[in-house]
Amino acid sequence: MLLTKPRQYQPQLPDFLSLCERNYARLNRLLPADFAPGLQWGITINPQQHYQLTVLECGPFTTRLQIESVTAGQPISLDNFVNPGFDVQLYHDAQLAEVVRVARYRKFAPRYSYPNPQMMQPDEKRQINLLLADWLKLCISQGYNAAAVELK
Template identity: 50%
Template structure:
């Protein structure tokens, strides 16, 4: 019989710490609601970061592809909450799912994996590593 998934909090917090450290260089030093930044990975792949919420200790940003790519690959849209005092970045929404539970029963009606929360944060980590490897160019959206 398969064992029930049990989250490992230290591993998850380490992942969120790494995401914070990699996401912070993409953001302007002074954050304000409504700010937008375009990230260009190459001539065909552009993403936009929108600042949705700024509070004394947290910021919420949305990261999404600017245009659908030529092939039929689903481009992730991340809603990420940055906890500045704890130096953590956690995905709070991805592909229309908001506020992930730590563990899901499986199977479930939405077909989310038992460790869905960890998986979407790992996906953000992979995207941030891609930005770093590609030598992203970030430009503020003027207007």
């Protein structure tokens, strides 16, 4: 029996950029025409699924959004295991949207060795951006109610 070393995951940049481009296009379908820091709005997919989108930062070429699951108008605690909350950085000049935070994790490496102390998947960065893609597909396919209100 021949034992071989498992192949290490190699990120595919064109595939990843294509995913980020599709996420940007889908996310723009959910964004209001004009937005500024502090603007927040809700998306209701069904009576059990409510999300709050908040514009954290706006620059000439970038915008950072926070997407959180909410219950009765209050964000679910980040300690909750199933919280799908994440931050998304939009790069308007390149028309890309990339997840930059999920729960307490920030700044994902393109590749992780496996196993690792945090038990990240070898393609963790790609996986979290696929999560955003799935969430955006759900919002678009199921419809939503969006209402914008200023944070106080």
